[in-house]
Amino acid sequence: MDIKNVCVIGAGAMGSGIAQLAATHGYNVYLVDITEEILKKAKASIDKNLNRFFVAKGKLSDEEAKKILNRIYLTTNRDEAIKDVQMVIEAVFEDMALKQDLLYDLDKKCQKNVILASNTSSLSITDMALKAKNQERIVGIHFFNPAPVMKLIELIKGKNTSNEILEASKNFAQSLNKTVVTVKDSPGFITTRLIYVLCNEAINMKQEGIASTEDIDTAVKLAFNFPMGPLELSDLVGNDIYLHIGEYLTEKLGENYDPSSLLRKMVKDNYIGRKTKKGFYNY
Ligand SMILES: NC(=O)c1ccc[n+]([C@@H]2O[C@H](COP(=O)([O-])OP(=O)(O)OC[C@H]3O[C@@H](n4cnc5c(N)ncnc54)[C@H](O)[C@@H]3O)[C@@H](O)[C@H]2O)c1
Incomplete structure (x- = not known):
C-alpha cells in the first residue's frame, strides 16, 4: 500500500x-x-512547535520547517479532504457514538483501499467499527x-481488522520513525490501562493520607525513574479524562478499576488540573 x-x-x-x-516525514x-x-489555531501551534523544538535546536532548517508547514492543508470540508488520500486518522x-458515526460516514465515502x-x-x-460495512479496514493507531516527540505507537487490531491493514499501518507508523507495539482490542490497550491504575492508586493513597501529594510524586519519580509523578500527570492529562477512563474500564473489566472517590469529588468540584488551574497542585 503506497501512502502519500x-x-x-x-x-x-x-x-x-x-x-x-506526518508532514515532517x-x-x-x-x-x-x-x-x-x-x-x-492548530496551524499556528504547529508553526510555533516546529520553530521552538526543531529549528531553534538545529534539528531542522528554517526552509525545511516552511516546507513541512506547506504540506499541511486546512479545511472544514471533510468530503473534499478525503478525496485523494490513502489513509484517514481520526x-x-x-x-464512542461520535467516532462510530464518523467511521460509518468515512467508510461509505472513502475508496475501498483507504485505511x-x-x-x-x-x-x-x-x-x-460496528456501523461500518468494511470493518476490516478499521484499525487503532x-x-x-506530543505526537512529534513521543517514540511509541500502539497499534490495535480490532476483531475484524485485516492483517493486510495492520501490516500497512505498521509500515506507516515505522515510516514516522516510531517504535510500534501491537495489541489486541482490549479496554485501555496496554498503556492507558496501566497508567490509569497507577494514577488512580496514587489518588487512593492521597485520600488515605499516607503521604503528601509532593511525596507521592517524588517517590514514584525517584524510585522508578519516571519523569513525572502520577498526581502531576493526572493534573496534566486532566482529572476528568482519568475519571472517564476509569468509568469505562470499570464498565468493561470490572470493579478493580473503580475510580477513587477523591477523583470523583475533584472532578465534581472542578479540580480538573492544569485546565482549570487547580487540581492536586495549583497552577
Ligand atoms: N490528549 C492526549 O494526551 C491524547 C493522547 C493519545 C490519544 N488521545 C486521543 O486523541 C483523541 C483526540 O484527543 P485530543 O486531546 O486531541 O482532543 P482535543 O479536544 O484537543 O481535540 C479534538 C478536536 O476534534 C474536533 N472535532 C470534534 N468533532 C469533530 C468532527 N466531527 N469533525 C472534525 N473535527 C471534530 C474538535 O473541534 C477538537 O478540535 C481522543 O480520542 C483522545 O482520547 C489523546
Missing part, C-alpha cells in the same frame, strides 16, 4: 501533532476540523502526546 496523502480529522492537541509529524496532510478558527473527542484509523486512547476499535 493522509487526512487527519480533529485538529486539537493530538490531531495537530499527528499532522505535524513527507506526507501531504489534509487537516480537518469543524471551524476555520480551530484550524488556524482524532476527534473520545466519544481508516482511530487515535482513541481507550475505546474498543471493534465497537467503533494510538499516538502519544
